[in-house]
Amino acid sequence: MESIESICKVHTLKVYQARETVDPSYDFFARFTYHTKDHRLTPDQIRVFCMCNMPVNPDHLMICCDTCREWFHPGCVSMSEDMVRRVTAWNCPECANSVRA
Structure with a gap:
């Protein structure tokens, strides 16, 4: 199990895949977006x-x-x-x- 203990950048998966270089200690991706207004994640399936x-x-x-x-x-x-x-x-x-x- 790992944890993030400093500043990092979380990209959408699409943006992460489009990056020319990725710094594994700084750049991360998230598959889902959380919508605080209606408490849901998108997409609902992957x-x-x-x-x-x-x-x-x-x-x-x-x-x-x-x-x-x-x-x-x-x-x-x-x-x-x-x-x-x-x-x-x-x-x-x-x-x-x-x-x-």
């Missing part, structure tokens, strides 16, 4: 990816299946980040099994 059903983290590498177009974390599909950076075409395990059948 899309999840991979077999682990987690949302995208712009700080972590992912790989896209060329067939189903879904995104996966390298570790969830038994790949290293180096392998992901070198691959030119890739199918997720489910699509790869469909092709073999």
Whole structure:
């Protein structure tokens, strides 16, 4: 568990992803916006990816299946980040099994 113990900048996810450089000790992102007037968060849902059903983290590498177009974390599909950076075409395990059948 970590905590923030100094001044930091919390960006919307969209702004965070658009930044050219990110300082990991100063720049953070929030997926949700809290509306104090009516006590609600937006968006009320976020899309999840991979077999682990987690949302995208712009700080972590992912790989896209060329067939189903879904995104996966390298570790969830038994790949290293180096392998992901070198691959030119890739199918997720489910699509790869469909092709073999």
